[in-house]
Amino acid sequence: MSPGTTVRLIAAREVRQRLRSKLFVGTTLVISALLTVLAALPALLGVFDPDEPAVDQPAEEADLPRLGVVGAMSVAERSAIEAAIGPIEVVEVADVDAGAAALTSATNDLVAVVGPGERVLVAPSGQLLRPGSVAATRVAEALALGELFSEEPDRVGEVLARPSLPVEEVGDVDPAEATARLVVANLGVVFLFAVLIMYASMIINGVIEEKGSRVVELLVATVPVRWLMTGKLLGLGIVGLLQTLTLFAPPLAVLLLPAGEAIPRGVGGLGVAIAGWFVAGYALYAVIAAGLGSLVSRPEEAQAVLTPANVLMIGGYLVGFLAINAPSSTFAVVASFVPFSAPYAMLVRQALAAPAWWEVAAAAALTLSSAAALTVGAARIYEGGILRTGARVRLREAWRAG
Amino acid sequence: MLVLEQLQRRFGDVIALDRLDLEVVAGELCGFVGPNGAGKTTAMRCAVGVTTPDAGTVAWEGRAVDLEVRRRIGYMPEERGLYPRMRVAEQLVYLARLHGLRSAEAAANVEFWLDRLGLTARRDSPVEELSLGNQQRVQLAAALVHDPVLLILDEPFSGLDPIAVDVMSEVLLERAAAGVAVVFSSHQLDLVEDLCRSVAVVDAGRVVLRGDVRELKRAGDRRLRVAVDGDPGWVAALPVDTEVVARVNGEVTVALGAEADPGEVIELARAGGPLLHVRLEEPRLSELFRDALQDRLPR
């Protein structure tokens, strides 16, 4: 019998057993239903209608949105912008960074780079998620339209008020897509973190079940420990993927389907990226969880022994969040190649910074080969730990015994 | 034939196996006995490949025990264990398939053993819902379900009630008669004596006595068990090549060396008082074990 057959048998058992658990299937379905209802709520209550963008609140005199300008801004442009979003205060800044630094304090501040021959609109960090993002979109549109209607700035407002006007790009960023990408980056990082944490603890409990019930000795008498571990991780990975789909596909569909065409192209590709990084991240962290899980015999000890894995996962998660603020920084680039933060950081870069395809491939290869390398170590610890029931096994002892 | 040769294994400072040798012949029921901590479990784990020996070899039919061979071993670990929430029949089919059986074969074998062990009615119950006795039967079925050619059972009789002991003995004898090599460990020497053709007695990691049970008993010092209604001082005058090995409730057990004459001892005892009873027997295995230990230790 080939390793493949054995691994498949083991994986199939894991899948069958979980899917047969009424508790597991039941909670998954209930949570999925709850999320779907939550996702449908805004549409049901008419809170949010994608066809009718929310109107900006009229700015109060004392709290005008400030627009940082690099270079020159013509009166016509300013009028166009004011026609689009109302009165603004113009602040001259030396460059984009200076503008971002000076203007990030208020939620509705913007920085515009207006140089000869090009205009790039920069929203300070996180800006696009807030109501200010609508303003950003409009400023972008106004800047573009302002050129067309330089003689009649008031008409900019008229034009903008019309629905379904094709938005002209400023620089090479479609503001609507930029918003969507920022949303995806944020949600993607949170999602990855949540599912990785969830499945790490599922794996550890699966390992403890086998060890605690002592059935493992019967198994390792005929199945090499490496295959046993691989089959288990594969099976639980499949369960995880199924559960994730069940949990998140219906609410996402409810959320996105009404938007239909409005979903910017390129954002769909990010869905694939999230799925891919889930698989790579799972491979990496699952291996660690399995190795650590073999050290303990009781569920109460699981969390304690899982701490190193949790630290890595939380670390990767935080790095991912920092990268959102500066997706093109050296920090983000380096983090996107370090295996433990790569799933988060590269996802963020893919969403916000357009890395080259080979960078993504290299990061994935690094993550997966780290997982493969860790498998050897984890299998050894698993081998040394899995047969020692009772007191928690020290890592070093398991390593030596393995 | 299963051959363990010069097995050594330490755990830190503890020497669990100290050049242990063991042979188990096909068609034979071999008892592997010794006190707790003697190294029985470690030796059996080495045989099934769960533990790696520091030195020494394990061979089946002249070849090293690899994965292919391990699939043909039926194993009952000392620490019993099955998936508690998995159903009986499903679990047995799974285990049979892990040992390389095809799905149809596995299903047929499972039905056979469920029927043979009286578990058919519980085939779809999760193991954790079975009585302890039935769980023990499932554990035995798990060792048998893939038609093993070698059975390695670690303390299979421990914790069994008398009826279960009979079922277990019956199944083991039947398997041996069917040509399977069967070895089981036990710390109850009397049970092994009644059941096994051959025996290996292990102490402190090495085999101190092994061979055919009947031959060992025949070759050992015979026992004369005497009870006298009177002064037990007569034993002071025992002739050469005899030795008092036990005194229980007034009965004195005298080990008789090859040269000793039982009549002479009986005469002596009669001088001490009226005889209550006298028995001349082959030694029990447990007594041979004690003899073997004494030979190893300086007196």
Ligand SMILES: Nc1ncnc2c1ncn2[C@@H]1O[C@H](COP(=O)(O)OP(=O)(O)O)[C@@H](O)[C@H]1O
């Ligand atoms: N995994 C282990 N770690 C440390 N010591 C062990 C381990 N397994 C067995 N030992 C020690 O090895 C010796 C032999 O144990 P064992 O083979 O279980 O004996 P038996 O089965 O005859 O009772 C004992 O002293 C035991 O404490």
Ligand SMILES: [Mg+2]
């Ligand atoms: Mg033992």
